[in-house]
Amino acid sequence: MRVLAAMSGGVDSAVAAARAVDAGHEVVGVHLALSRMPGTLRTGSRGCCTIEDSLDARRAAEKLGIPFYVWDFSERFADDVVNDFIDEYAAGRTPNPCMRCNERIKFAAVLEKALALGFDAVVTGHYAHIVTDENGNRELHRAGDEAKDQSYVLGVLTSGQLAHAMFPLGTTPSKAEVRAEAAARGLSVAQKPDSHDICFIPDGDTRAWLGERIPPRQGLIVDREGAALGEHDGATSFTVGQRRGLNLGRPAPDGRPRFVLEVRPKENTVVVGPKEALAIRELAGARFTWAGLDPVASGIAAGDARGRVSEFACKVQVRAHADPVPAVAQVVSATSGDRGDGAERGDASEGDDAGNAGNAGALELVVRVDEPLMGVAPGQTAVVYVGTRVLGQCTIDRTVSAVPVTA
Amino acid sequence: MPPEVRAAYADALAVVGNPSSIHSAGQAARAVLDDARGRIASTLGVDAVELTLTGGGTEAVNTGVKGLYWRRQRDVARPVILLTAAEHHATLDAVDWLVANAGARAVIVPVDPAGRMRVDALEDALATHGDAVALVTMLAANNEVGTLQPVTEAAALASAHGVPLHVDAIAAYGQLPLAPLPAGVSAVSISAHKIGGPVGVGAIVIRRGVDVEPLLHGGGQQRGRAGTMDAAGAVAFAVAAEHAHADLESRAAHKRALRDRLAAGIRESVPQAVLSGALAEGATGDALPGTVHLRVPGAEGDSLLFLLDQAGFAVSTGSACQAGVPEPSHVLLAMGVSESDARGALRITLGPETTAADIDGLLAALPSAVERALAAGLAARTPRLGR
Numbered sequence: 001m002r003v004l005a006a007m008s009g010g011v012d013s014a015v016a017a018a019r020a021v022d023a024g025h026e027v028v029g030v031h032l033a034l035s036r037m038p039g040t041l042r043t044g045s046r047g048c049c050t051i052e053d054s055l056d057a058r059r060a061a062e063k064l065g066i067p068f069y070v071w072d073f074s075e076r077f078a079d080d081v082v083n084d085f086i087d088e089y090a091a092g093r094t095p096n097p098c099m100r101c102n103e104r105i106k107f108a109a110v111l112e113k114a115l116a117l118g119f120d121a122v123v124t125g126h127y128a129h130i131v132t133d134e135n136g137n138r139e140l141h142r143a144g145d146e147a148k149d150q151s152y153v154l155g156v157l158t159s160g161q162l163a164h165a166m167f168p169l170g171t172t173p174s175k176a177e178v179r180a181e182a183a184a185r186g187l188s189v190a191q192k193p194d195s196h197d198i199c200f201i202p203d204g205d206t207r208a209w210l211g212e213r214i215p216p217r218q219g220l221i222v223d224r225e226g227a228a229l230g231e232h233d234g235a236t237s238f239t240v241g242q243r244r245g246l247n248l249g250r251p252a253p254d255g256r257p258r259f260v261l262e263v264r265p266k267e268n269t270v271v272v273g274p275k276e277a278l279a280i281r282e283l284a285g286a287r288f289t290w291a292g293l294d295p296v297a298s299g300i301a302a303g304d305a306r307g308r309v310s311e312f313a314c315k316v317q318v319r320a321h322a323d324p325v326p327a328v329a330q331v332v333s334a335t336s337g338d339r340g341d342g343a344e345r346g347d348a349s350e351g352d353d354a355g356n357a358g359n360a361g362a363l364e365l366v367v368r369v370d371e372p373l374m375g376v377a378p379g380q381t382a383v384v385y386v387g388t389r390v391l392g393q394c395t396i397d398r399t400v401s402a403v404p405v406t407a
Numbered sequence: 408m409p410p411e412v413r414a415a416y417a418d419a420l421a422v423v424g425n426p427s428s429i430h431s432a433g434q435a436a437r438a439v440l441d442d443a444r445g446r447i448a449s450t451l452g453v454d455a456v457e458l459t460l461t462g463g464g465t466e467a468v469n470t471g472v473k474g475l476y477w478r479r480q481r482d483v484a485r486p487v488i489l490l491t492a493a494e495h496h497a498t499l500d501a502v503d504w505l506v507a508n509a510g511a512r513a514v515i516v517p518v519d520p521a522g523r524m525r526v527d528a529l530e531d532a533l534a535t536h537g538d539a540v541a542l543v544t545m546l547a548a549n550n551e552v553g554t555l556q557p558v559t560e561a562a563a564l565a566s567a568h569g570v571p572l573h574v575d576a577i578a579a580y581g582q583l584p585l586a587p588l589p590a591g592v593s594a595v596s597i598s599a600h601k602i603g604g605p606v607g608v609g610a611i612v613i614r615r616g617v618d619v620e621p622l623l624h625g626g627g628q629q630r631g632r633a634g635t636m637d638a639a640g641a642v643a644f645a646v647a648a649e650h651a652h653a654d655l656e657s658r659a660a661h662k663r664a665l666r667d668r669l670a671a672g673i674r675e676s677v678p679q680a681v682l683s684g685a686l687a688e689g690a691t692g693d694a695l696p697g698t699v700h701l702r703v704p705g706a707e708g709d710s711l712l713f714l715l716d717q718a719g720f721a722v723s724t725g726s727a728c729q730a731g732v733p734e735p736s737h738v739l740l741a742m743g744v745s746e747s748d749a750r751g752a753l754r755i756t757l758g759p760e761t762t763a764a765d766i767d768g769l770l771a772a773l774p775s776a777v778e779r780a781l782a783a784g785l786a787a788r789t790p791r792l793g794r
Binding site for chain 2: 113118161
């Protein structure tokens with residue numbers, strides 16, 4: 001096949017490209033220029049947008065003897081990833097920009113350009129495993145190295161995207177092995193540090209970066225009953241689960257610490273409450289996709305003509321490094337879901353920059369966790385697993401607290 | 408680097424000695440250097456003493472721009488620098504530095520749609536800013552789109568106002584005869600590696616009666632420059648310069664014929680393409696003999712580059728200095744091309760080895776490359792996948 005190896009300048013993508021060459025594919029290396037004003041030098045573990053990274057990628061391509069090009073996707077990246085990140089925070093949600101980049105840049109804008117220019121697939125250094133079943137259907141699975149597994153950030157990919165994706169590192173047992181292989185291949189990036197911060201925030205200070213882009217407005221900090229407890233300098237600088245920086249001055253009546261439960265940007269209020277109120281028993285999102293065959297076609301749930309899907313057992317993961325937890329998922333009509341009597345958080349109506357326009361509004365993926373789950377905020381992505389297989393995902397629009405407000 | 412340049416370079420490296428030393432080894436090096444300087448100078452019709460060797464074209468341009476600017480502040484303040492927005496980055500960045508650090512004021516003289524400095528606008532600017540003008544700086548030929556610049560007219564105007572003119576001739580040198588230099592030209596920058604000489608060797612002509620402040624201090628070995636001189640580099644530069652200027656007219660004519668064949672072929676078989684500069688439909692004037700610049704609105708230059716590279720044709724999307732840093736060509740923007748159309752830029756440079764068969768091969772590959780690149784579209788368009 002003719003494959004495009006997206007080369008960030010890091011060790012993973014370099015080894016992935018090398019393995020694609022070894023597998024007999026015709027490989028072309030492409031570094032994606034994602035920033036209009038790239039920093040010159042890498043600092044610490046940050047970023048994949050510097051000129052140094054571009055040069056590292058070029059050197060790796062030279063070592064592999066493959067053609068190398070730099071493609072400019074800075075405008076698309078600014079619209080779909082950077083501005084989306086700002087808009088999500090401004091709407092009181094907590095986005096994952098790496099997922100957006102996979103969903104809309106690497107396996108969308110780049111893949112489409114590659115296909116138009118005569119390529120068959122895009123190769124990346126992600127740690128995830130693609131399995132093809134006996135009928136030729138592709139499934140996305142967790143990587144061999146559980147610690148490095150990146151199937152979560154690829155959970156947004158649809159079958160159309162998976163059909164042209166190639167992850168040569170998927171079954172490698174450890175990252176150490178990839179580094180050793182890079183060294184053995186004479187790749188200069190063998191010992192390059194991993195990148196694990198947001199590449200477009202050069203100093204890693206997300207709060208300060210957002211503060212420069214979302215004008216802060218003073219507003220109220222309230223409890224779950226709506227009583228004012230204090231003031232804040234800008235609601236969007238708070239994250240669900242945050243404890244520090246509330247500056248309420250006086251303790252709660254029961255003397256226990258208070259946590260941010262919800263950010264309401266429209267009202268410009270921050271809702272606080274006791275820690276146990278952070279625990280949720282249900283999450284739901286109208287923007288959901290399946291990474292391959294849907295649960296009905298996969299034979300694990302029943303469907304109906306309206307697109308609803310009956311309950312099925314799964315595990316759900318809500319952050320890149322969170323533990324997956326047992327849950328039951330179903331697809332329901334967005335208006336008829338059993339929401340119980342719990343306090344609702346989030347604002348589904350603001351989530352309609354819908355990725356999956358066909359689903360928006362009409363249907364909703366609802367996931368009920370077996371045990372109360374902490375650390376879930378609207379905007380995060382919930383990836384649904386069955387065994388090692390990524391079944392699909394939704395962007396979380398709303399959650400249902402495990403602890404209803406006591407009257 | 409042509410073999411004769413390489414051989415002369417290697418031979419000269421064997422002549423040891425600092426040309427500024429007065430022992431016999433130094434004198435030998437000095438003789439080699441003086442001979443080389445004279446040979447380079449003669450390709451521009453100037454005397455050896457008017458030529459200062461530099462460490463490349465960028466240093467030459469910086470010496471021309473900053474050196475003239477500083478010198479012109481000696482008696483009274485003359486903050487204004489006249490230039491177009493289509494200059495090479497060496498000039499633009501040097502002027503930016505003077506604006507930020509030395510009280511300079513850049514006054515932009517517009518270019519016409521072909522990228523040529525508008526002489527009428529230069530005349531107006533000189534009349535408006537009069538005694539406040541430190542210098543005018545311009546290209547001899549635009550390095551991206553190839554458009555030849557009105558150096559003779561500009562030099563006459565600058566001279567009439569008593570203002571020095573620096574000419575960045577790096578792209579034009581060795582492509583077209585530049586001698587004799589028009590009256591009123593004060594300084595001319597050239598570079599060896601553009602004509603097959605070594606990288607890191609350049610020169611600036613500083614005409615008699617013109618003074619520049621040096622960038623480098625420490626010995627004053629040459630007019631406007633300190634530092635031990637690179638005798639071997641000068642020899643290689645001289646051989647490359649003579650090589651480039653032997654039969655220059657006939658080789659330029661040959662390239663021009665190939666260039667016109669390519670341009671005509673593009674007009675005929677690639678209707679989606681727009682030729683830039685002096686080769687554009689209805690444009691007047693001339694371009695460098697070996698440069699064809701075109702845009703394909705709706706396509707990315709990097710798609711075209713990729714497809715043509717795969718087909719065996721090495722082309723470029725913009726000036727090489729911008730590679731790795733995505734930004735639309737400032738030259739095209741100065742010419743009035745939209746940012747979106749500027750993304751589809753492609754520069755084809757004909758070399759001394761280019762044949763008519765190469766041109767025909769490229770013309771055969773272009774239509775399908777353009778079609779594919781258009782299908783891939785602009786990077787800014789909204790993809791279908793992932794939504």
